[in-house]
Amino acid sequence: MAQFSDPFETLVSLQQALDTFRTSRWLGAGPSAGGSYPPMNVFRKGDDLIVIAEVPGIKKSDLEVQVKGNTLRLVGTKSVNYPDKAARHRRERLAGRFDRAVTLPVEIEQEGVKAECRDGILALFLPRAERDRPKSIQVS
């Protein structure tokens, strides 16, 4: 499986690995609340899931994360502010509200969820619920 330890090959192999899953329907039927911002990448680390989203310019106070069972919801507002008298030459950044809910294929242990927001990247550490963990079955 994808290992990203070789510093020279890291970027390319990671980009290729991310591309591979672009077309997967892993999250099922898609968002159950309106909109699909922010785009998110889902990673697996052992039994647990890590969800990463790019949220540049969104303050922690404008971001809300909710987890229940196997549903993850991200609600927030992104604002883009200028001084009143400014003349705008170019506008590429988008602003607005978002409310996205996704259904994950595993159940999440609510108590163990950790959320980190740094440098415009939101990282959610979602541990798999104990009762949902696979059990090894002895083959006799």
Next chain:
Amino acid sequence: MTTAQELSVRDKKELVSKEEQTAPGRHYVPYTDIYETDDALSLVMEMPGVERTNLNVALENDVLRVDGQIDLSKYEGMEPVYTEYNIGHYTRAFTLSNKIDRERISALLDDGVLTLTLPKAQETKPRRISIG
């Protein structure tokens, strides 16, 4: 300016470079707003995942070049299972006019957004001419 509309999703813009690259990998063009006030020109660029130490802003021959490297070591040991966007380093360059006071250009990085303030040179600031 805050609008109450829903945020839409768009694909990240990949860099199409005039020069060819020697190192493999894709680069992205950061979304940029440019606005002008009486005193300065401001460039606001979205570069999520770029830390202060991995950001390089250089001015050479009238060209202001911004390079932001993302830290890939954070992805170590993680196996992608579902992805909606790709990641890569950010790069973008702007040609400056000679009306910018180059000595006083300042930069601020906050929540993945870089704000470059380019103060106007003193002689090009607008001034009101009183009529005697």
